[in-house]
Amino acid sequence: MAQVSIPDSEVDIVIGAVQSDLASFMEEWRPIFSRYHLIIVKDPDLKDELKVPGGFNVNVYTKSDIDRVVGSSSTTVLFSGYSCRYFGYLMSRKKYIISVDDDCFPARDNKGDIIDIVAQHVSNLTTPATPFFFNTLYDPYRKGADFVRGYPFSLRHGVSCALSCGLWLNLADYDAPTQALKPGHRNSRYVDAVLTVPARTMMPVSGINIGFDRELVGPALFPAMRLAAEGKFRWETVEDIWCGMCVKVVCDHMGTGVKSGLPYVWREERGDAVESLKKEWEGVKLMEEVVPFFQSLRLSKAAVSAEECVVEMAVAVEERLGPVDPVFARAADAMVNWIKLWKVAGTRSAVA
């Protein structure tokens, strides 16, 4: 299948800076990132000066920029910690966004070559997804693969892919209990596959390494689920898991696809799983309520755009999950406010 070539100008790389010294991070990614425009958003809670090496085409947003756009009272509520990257998604005007955590570095594939995560995410996003029937040889659009015998022909043109979820070598995205139980456990298995996550199947989307089509699902990636004890380590967050499920519901409703698999990044050690474990297991407990809710969530035919889908979802969250825990009521509010913000600051006509 011929690969569509996408001009570099259609891609933004968005980095949420949770640590202030990005020098080694940027240098490691330079061979891959330097041809693209970058958006770096500094966690508004970070006090130190951000260190970004030269030679990049980059826009840096800090607390004062965020304050100006959303009002200082909302800045911390919406964009502190890992959620600062959503401000970058808001400000971008490109079709494709690639986003990685600032503790991730280029990994090598099983041939020893450095993985260009941007090229792989873009490839995932620009080839169709196949959510309605499982292909046992994984992504049929990859070179050397195809649809297998028994795959209905009418489903072979696929649908647009809206989200590409990458994976992690070394420190995988496990929760704190799992990592604490297996402190030496590192992911060394390179699985050479991309596959479409089937329609109506829910999954935990990790924000550590993703790509998405901003035109298709931009409004559906938002900072809404903030744990009371949310911290500066991934083990202490579920914001990405929450909005990943929202995105999946939106994609299933709109008939677009979500892929998972390649590309891999190399995720460095940061933090202490046992320390994170000592904090309340709020996220773990909440997932028990969250998953059944999303699995049964259906949107009405009236919800046509991603914005409309999010607004409908927010109502459902408020009604069905709001009574369970105040964090859900806050999430529903945040979702509604996000759409308002998106309409003002996130659309083409808005000035960055």
Add this chain to the structure above:
Amino acid sequence: MAGASVSPTPLLKDELDIVIPTIRNLDFLEMWRPFFQQYHLIIVQDGDPSKVIKVPEGFDYELYNRNDINRILGPKASCISFKDSACRCFGYMVSKKKYIYTIDDDCFVAKNPSGEEINALEQHIKNLLSPSTPFFYNTLYDPYREGADFVRGYPFSLREGVPTAVSHGLWLNIPDYDAPTQLVKPRERNTRYVDAVLTIPKGTLFPMCGMNLAFNRELIGPAMYFGLMGDGQPIGRYDDMWAGWCIKVICDHLGLGVKTGLPYIWHSKASNPFVNLKKEYKGIYWQEELIPFFQSATLPKDCTTVQECYIELSKQVKAKLGKVDDYFLKLADAMVTWIEAWDELNLSGGDSAKLANGVGKLAI
């Protein structure tokens, strides 16, 4: 738990039968000898029953040809295909074991990227003995594999998983393409070793290939009917597809899991794409109706056994697919016949009628 040594995979040599359909010869078994010799084989000989199929020395086996099938099943033998590898499901029916592994006679031992020979049977056993996770997708694939686990966000209440009913393996070299794809890409070979096993999520159908397949016969056996194909039938090469759609609907209903991925075998023979096209032709059109049927098929709560589910499914096939072609009316009847034959051979102890042909053991 960290750094614990992995306990060896049980051999299950008294609990697993290897079912092999053949019309040619069994030379391929020589390559599999180190991995298969300890197991009991059930050979289902298709085609001319007067031909003598030689089984390599040292294997413990039962062999059934068409005469045996007719003798054992009597009029019910009509549900077993002739001149098509679909006849292999007769082997599932007569087996007395808990697990079945079925493999085609043109499939050989493959090598992994490190150059080691892959013990496909051992991997299937690992897949079947560890749970499946159909209710929520794990982005790191099978969490029960050594070196993997559930990712952040995976609900703890779903981490126990469900029993695995089916393990669907893959193929290096000649991929399992349909005839049109084979014609367009005659030289394409599958060289990509994907080091993953994953559960096919609930509610999602897949094309199940019978070339390298294992299942828990106690959990799902009666639903593994491979349909009416081959001689006298309007269609071929959809036997495993049909079974795959049926078992998936039933597994989803009963809360059982289906895994796909490792192990790989080396598929050596590309069948003639023009012959294949003739066999598949109707299937290519029919599957456009069949898929929506299976996607929307629901089973009532009071269907709690595989047989009940399967009979119910056959009624729905008759009611909804009869209008696609009369073939489906015949197939629905054959599905019922199959269950009747299965229950006769497996529930009431009517084993005394069985006597395998050839040198093989007397099957009790």
